[in-house]
Amino acid sequence: ETRVAERTEQLEEINRELDTFAYSVSHDLRAPLRAMQGFAELLLDKSHSETERVEYLKRILISVHNMDRLIQDLLAYSRLSRQEIMLQTVSLDKVVRDAAQQLELASGGKNYQLEIAGKLPEVVGHHAVLVQVVLNLLTNAVKFVPKGVTPKLRIWSEPAADYCRLIVQDNGIGIAPQHQERIFKIFERLNGLDSYPGTGIGLAIVRKAVNRLGGRIGVESHEGEGSRFWVELPRADAGLPR
Template sequence: MRAARVRAEAGEAEVRRLNRDLERMVAERTADLEVANTQLEAFAYTVSHDLRAPLRGMEGFARILLDDFADGLGPKGKRHAERIVAAAQRMEALISDLLTFSRLQRIDVSLRAIDPTGIVRTAANEAHALAGPEDAIIRIDEPLPKVAAEPTVLKQVVGNLLTNAVKFRKDGEPAQVRVWGQEFDGHVRLWVEDQGIGIAPEHQERIFGTFERLHGQEAYPGNGIGLAIVKAGAERMGGRAGVESTPEAGARFWVELAAPKPAA
């Protein structure tokens, strides 16, 4: 009897020791994570300020050459200056998207019940302006169902999907885009459906990765981060994103989020 009690006490002491070790390890990992987040924020600040400043300087001086010294440059010199401007603009867009992707990993996301209709309208107007009045027809099936989301993150997600939809249109045809909602089993799917060039089945998971591109810059400009931002934003709101598509028959991108809980 005594031996059993001794073994039990020894076992309890071992459990307490293991618990102390586990708590210590969790505290150390938490501290390491906080340091890593601080370093990531410092890196984002450096990218935003220290890298953008010389980049804008390069673009500015190249534009001065084109505006004030075009006659002296000659055709070849003008082409080189124009390439500098275009490259600087692509780098600026890449830095901006990298910062957005980085911020999505760190920001505090507070979900609340929202009507996404206004957010979708704003994003549609911006996508329409980007494409041009004759190059995009965007239809929103209102009213859209309410979702549990963070408004800023949701606007980034929807905006990127609409930008993609108007960009990847068939040559010589205006983009035709439809946004609609679907409710099921306590969830809501927001769909962005287009009639563009479509995506082959083997690429439909890959395109949500960072820096994944299926087309060259000449055909469809971009940096391969837009859909990675969509995926990260959806996941930060507790949801997910995906696509259904057939080549040359358009694509239907969706973002699935929780439906708001009924008021008590």
């Protein structure tokens, strides 16, 4: 009976995700298409100046980029649901430093401060999946700060009896308590695209990945006071799960 109940819960979760995906296809994926169509029609109007036409082309390219990012995130989320993940001993120290290196390459020269406090331990997980988890958390930490504020990120770990907690702290805009569960759902955004662009899938990918690794994720935050995301994973010295 327990296995039947678990399977039923999994199927219900899949159905909820399918409903959300259907909404995204009809809304999120169509939004950049509508923008491209609108600016393409303006380009056909020969009454516009050369400067205006160049601006319309730039807007079309932005819409193409946004749509490509959304599709890439959808594919990443889908792969996590289906791919086989072999658990192994992983160095969190190397995971975080690899993610930090990727963040530097992807940040486009944006100024931020990142502190990795102390040597991080080994856990049971998957290196590539954990790099994606940490990179997504760091990317959000750099993005969601008040205008004019330099992002300050700090990463450290806290050991417990049979697991390790990895913590990513920032000085960003924070998250009100009533929204702290919602942010991990697919396609959820708390802020307008004009203020903070994004697909609304990044934290859903993080939760899906951590769940696949047998871990847990959560956040401690208050609006306007920054956030502290934590990921709990089995300690390597506690042995691989059977």
